[in-house]
Amino acid sequence: MQIEDSEILKKFAQENTRDEAFRLLLNKYQQKVYWHIRRMVISHDDTDDLVQDVFLKVWKSLSNFRNDSQLYTWLYRIATNESITFLKRKKIRNSVSIDDDDGKNMVKKLAESPYFDGDKAQMKLQKALLTLPEKQRLVFNMKYFDDLKYEDISEILGTSVGALKASFHIAVKKIEQLLLNTD
Incomplete structure (x- = not known):
């Protein structure tokens, strides 16, 4: 309980x-x-x-x-x-940029990490996420993985719900494109 x-x-x-x-x-x-x-x-x-x-x-x-x-x-x-x-x-x-030259250093860290136990699809998703700008990645993670409501994310980040929805939508489109264009 x-x-x-x-x-x-x-x-x-x-x-x-x-x-x-x-x-x-x-x-x-x-x-x-x-x-x-x-x-x-x-x-x-x-x-x-x-x-x-x-x-x-x-x-x-x-x-x-x-x-x-x-x-x-x-x-x-x-x-x-x-x-x-x-x-x-x-x-x-x-x-180094927080966005890290399209996340190359962070992708390398992720791929070498003994703590990452995801499958190939999860690795592709994580690599795609690391190419997103920091705010889009943050909003995507909170909405997709943490399943938070836009109102809660708005409270956490101090951003309007409309801006969050736009960031999430753009992030999803970028991730879809990246996943479709990778082998």
Whole structure:
């Protein structure tokens, strides 16, 4: 049985059940956050580091959570911002575009990763995704893989629903073209 977010927040607000609440939050969201980040940064090791950073930030900030959004959209916003910041820092450090010359370095990382266990079709899809600009890839991942509603993505990214629908549509068309033009 999955615990409700309101129950987690109630437990977190009490000093004597705060650790239990955080464990419940981790059990409920850690895997989702991991995959959300992983689809953005590709590297398993970088993802593990970012997941730790995200949940450390959540631990420090959860008592200030205002309940004006859903808990999972707040978590996704933190994970998204941490991932984008990481990619920007990496870009500066390596003088490489976040979009990474059509994703060539990230595709190479993905292909060499011992943690990627997908089949040939999944690899083709991931390679196609890595050619998308960062925002289109992010919107596609959140809609397609995380099955989030446009309204939730809008809340996470601070973008209008209309713009998100357009980004998703363009991303889908680009992916279709790439998949049709590859062997």
